[in-house]
Amino acid sequence: MGTTALAYHCKTTAKMPNNRCMAEQRAASLQRKLSKTPDLYKGYKDFMAGINGKGYAVKIPMKQLSREDGRVWYIPHHGLYHPKKDQDADLLHFLWWQDGDPNKPMEDYRMTVHLFGATSSPSCASYALRRTAQDGGSKTTPEVVETVLRNFYVDDCLKSVDSEDPAVALAKDLRHLCASGGFGLTKYVSNSRAVLSSIPKEDSTTEVKDLDLNHKQLPMERALGTQWCTESDTFRFKVQPQDKPATRRGILSIVSSTYDPLGFLAPLVLPAKLLLRDLCREKRGWDEKINSGQAQKWMKWLADREQLSKFMCRDKSNRQGLNP
Template identity: 45%
Template sequence: MCTFALQQTARDSQDKFVPEIIEKLTDNVYVDDCLASELNEEKAVSTVKELTSLCSEGSFRLTKWISNSSTVMKSIPPQERAKDVKDLNLDCEDLPSERALGVYWFVQSHTLGFTIKSKLKPDTKRGILSVVSSVYDPLGLMALFILISKQLLQNLHHEQKDWDEDVDSKTHKIWLKDLTLLEDIHIPRCYKPMEFHLFVDASNVG
């Protein structure tokens, strides 16, 4: 219902705002997060103001703003900024990390990354599945790494291992050791104007 009301606000306000701003609201809001990008700071400052005004047309309040630009952040009233930047000295202090849709955005370096909360789990099929499922990767950035442990689970299933049967797997132990290293990987959020080529071959396992 909330999403419908937000979309209806955009439709009802088409005569008051430029199509680009309407599109920002209709195409860049996920649940309660608005994620939008601009090519320069001046445009970003304008977008913040216009989006705030557009949302207020439907009695929605956009708040908890954060940007990798201190210029943009200075244009936003402190009370409307994200919690960790409200009292930040934007002239000399680094911007913090922020979670968006479960992915960590390291604002200062403008990169995406992971924070791993590794808890000891039993070396069983159930324990392995629990650890694998704890790595939240909706963009598939770590798919190749996670695939290793998924292959292990697949093999354990073929071996008809019980969910709570002890598993002595060197592969899993190495994988667990490497898991914490994911925190050292930061991926540039913006890929423009780079060009990518992808080559894929079929596989029986993934």
């Protein structure tokens, strides 16, 4: 299995101040917190031992600690971690206690992988995935390469094909292509039992791993914020009751919480957005109560919104879906 090495995104002229003192203060604060919460300490210690044991971070030799070019930066403890470029590793220093014991001296470490949550990480991960598809394109089919280039959204892949056999083949070829670049595709789900049966259990979602595909109903999955009922191949929506005041602020909060990236609910959401437009035109304050007529419209909309759990949008294409 190969890996993709990418430089850490940083201006070439950037010089960072020495922030080791701040990192020490944050570590001292963390030490006090861990001393009061044994369970948190155990989890934190196990996590740090894991990233060190797997080589995601390494202890810095003493002779490499005296760097004076402004290209060293300590990451205050907040708890995060994910590809690799040795010359940028000094931008990802951190402090940790010897043997994970807060009563022992702190030691300097540096990350060997990109941090989960860093501003540059999504673009690095996306580039690495696309580069893997391009480099391995000669060893697979054009459809597999096209799937990687066009059907991934960050780390989610949504793909549909005409029948089960192509879906089984595509899932297998996708795993092989991505593995060549160090990417392990997991959490597969499909509306086809034949496709799910072809996926190794360890690569399936938690809900599918122990499922009897011959008898039990397929689970409900979330795809980019929308619920996908794989058994009936329909999209559904779950609405949480919200107790918000009938003000411009409260209305905006509830309307914005209706996540509908595909626009299925646009006709339902439109009346509430028109009400918001009217409130803006009237220049009502954010926390000013709306009038009785507007309140009546708002209460009716809220009642209609509660019926969303009964709404479903059926896939009319009858294609086999694949979602790793």
